[in-house]
Amino acid sequence: MLESYVTPLLMSYVNKYIKNLKPSDLQLSLWGGDVVLSKLDLKLDVLEQELKLPFTFMSGHIHELRIHVPWTKLGSEPVVITINTMECILKLRDGAQDDHESGSSSTSRSVSDSFKAVAKPRRLQQAAPSDPDLPPGYVQSLIRRVVNNVNIVVNNLILKYVEDDIVLSVNITSAECYTVDDIWERAFMDITAPELVLRKVINFADCTVCLDKRNASGKIDFYQDPLLYKCSFRTRLHFTYENINSKIPSVIKIHTMVESLKLSITDQQLPMFIRILELIISLYYGEIGGHKEGEEEERNVQVREAGNILPGMEEDMDGQGTNQFSSPDLYMQSGCPEDGDMGWVTWAWSFVPAIVGTEEEMEEGLYQQRETEGISNNPQQRTPKDPIVSIGFYCTKASVTFKLTETQSESSYYSPQKVKSREVLCVEQEGITIEVLMMGEPFFDCQIGFVGCRALCLKGIMGIRDFEENMNRLEEDAVFFSCGDSLSSKGMTYLTNSLFDYRSPENNSVRAEFILETANHKETYTEIAGIQRFGAFYMDYLYTMENSSSKEPQDFSVVSLEEVVPAVQETSIKRLVVGALEVRLHSSAVHRILKMVTCAMEHEYEPYYKPQPEMVEEGHGAATPEEISSLEEFIPTRLTCLTLLSVSVTVSMAEFNLLHTLMPVIMGCKVAPVLVNVPVFQPVRPLPAVQFQVERVNVEHTVPMYAPELVSTVSRLSQPSDNLLHHCYAHLYLKVLGFQAGLTCQDSTGGFLPLIPIIPSFSTALYGKLIQMPAYWCKRSSVPTTECIFELPHFTVQATRAQTLLLQAICQSWTHSMVNGSPVTLSERLLREVYRGPGVKSPGPSPTLEGSVQNLELKFCSRATVKCASGTVGAVKVCARTPGSGEGVKEKLVPLVQGPSDTKELHMSRWLNEIRKPESLLAPDLLVFSVQVPQQGGDCRNSGRSFVMLQLSLWNASIIVRAL
Known part of the structure; x- marks a missing residue:
């Protein structure tokens, strides 16, 4: 009967995760067609062992479990599993509990129990009596169709995470997973040639996320507004198989x-x-939640002891240990699901349907092969190639609204307090894409992009009603940050090649092609391509492992059990590109940003991870010549590149200033709240402002991937090469192109006047390097610990008297905080003199004071015994310039300071009136200086005293000063 095959299949999963379940009741209910189980408790230890999460389950309940099996239509109707109200509470696993549970999990099972499935492989069909009326091929095909078309419905899923005073809860009203056809419509499908594709859809309805604070007794005094309220989303899963006999999919897409x-x-x-974000980051970098030191060693001991059970088992386990890029299928072969050591990878693979057979069949085939042929007759073990996994998240529109809360008490003493929230800031984004592409460990790529992003002010802040609805302010005034384009202009480029793109290969019955080579990836996903697709922000993080000889991603589909894994070259490249952005820092924006900063600092949480002080490990011998040669050939590094395109930052004069109430909190000072009487807000128009513009900014940061191992090896060499020393530093390159600053003004329409240049356009560059693990280099006085080089080809500042006074007024409006927050008043005459409108007659052009520096270069170097600084100044010029007019009056130039300059004709009157061009680049520098300052405790071998030496060279004149 079919019941003898399907019932054990369902029973194996239900009984595995649910406590106190009687198999007889389940079988009797299944034969009736439906199973209804109420008030079920989950096996928390099984969930923790299988999920291998850094959390522990405090409780887990299922109110009702319903299983519907259409016995008469198993080949055309799906099995429906419905869970009504499932609730789980989790907390972070602490160190003591982790030690206890890791010890109990390792001692509760014996070695023979852990590898019982390998020693005695089983098959699902062997557990049921044989039926001559049902051929094995038919049963296998039917079970495959049943598993591929199972519908899972979860109603009212509740997940809670508790830590300190934090209560994070996730409530999903309904979640349903079902099989679909090629147009993503619900259907009863099977995996058939030639397509060999299985599609599924998961719909999540009304997802609500709440974040509340509990008191010392564990109760929540008042509930905050939900972080996310009734959000619905859908997930599409696409599995592509290589052939009909494939065990796992070759391509997996989850979008x-x-x-x-x-x-x-x-x-x-x-x-x-x-705090939740810090937890996620700490978990990602392994700072918390990692395995204990003895846990891995204990697991290896169990594996080696279990190898004595079967002939050749030890060699097989050793082979799997050396191959760090093995497929997750190898973990499946090491034991049955009851072993409890599967981890996240195997647990995830358990949800991926297989075309033919089960895990137990594969284990039995491996066992029989070893029994008949032996490991010596099978020198190479064929393992499945790592599948290509693509994970994507796409969002059309997203917004983050920040609110300030106020506690209001009712008239009655016993009435509960009510919390009233007020929106103050909103960040909006359009066209969000997060894509991850990986193939085992050798290849990982993550791309994040935004089409558009902007931030705007809402309502009032700190008692100032600057953007209330009755103010009739323009929307352009509320927006203080904008970047990228809108979806109407970009279209649906953020969905390119996703399962939601009708043009994608999967939606046109075509197998997708993936770029898994580093060189091809760099050529395809360039900065230009990323900005063209998104517009606002683009990030590409690429990590690869390549064979040092083939320069291609590693492929261990065929690995000899005795063969040594070849050396690999790891590469990590992170590229970030920010499109054209505009920032307007006016009073409303600055006060809202700083208020959010002060709110974020109001906590007493301890950090998850405290960096340990650097400890120099003694007793290690010198590196072998083979190790040095390997390091000389290749050293893995992490490269981060940041590019900013067309940046504009406008700092307006403060319309109101209450920074004296915010800055002490930001600076870490405990101050009592101050009541401030603020006047009624009135927009100031015209509003003067300082504007900074940059055409392009490039930042490159390089750091060794394994700094402790590299530094400990190189620091022990007597004469390390320049290449090895170069990789022991963290390097930073900064290039700023087309930077300029000037004055502008916002008129009554919200627009800005053309820029009046104060600092004309210039470019500059900065380079710096910092030694890694400085504790290893204390005794190496010849090795620099820090180096910086700054280059500035030319720099000019020019301003009139009126412009200088206006700049001073803008600075004082921010630095001199008024107690009542009233704005600084400016005379209209000063504004008219600075911003001359078209057609306005002026009494005459104002003289301009101009200062410029050319060929400026500064260097700084720090060593264990001395700090050095040097620099050169090519030319300096300070002059007063009177612009000419159209009536024949020429421009007048009065030099105040100029050098280097030829003073042969200084006694003649025309020398002062001429406009001299700067000297050529081959001319001597105006100023060259060098300073050396010994470090405290430095070793001065020549004498017992420390000297400070200053050397100046001023255009063919030298001065040397030595001081004790």
């Missing part, structure tokens, strides 16, 4: 689409939200 994502964060939720 999620959200139409609208609206987040809301209050001032009390902001510190808790940042």
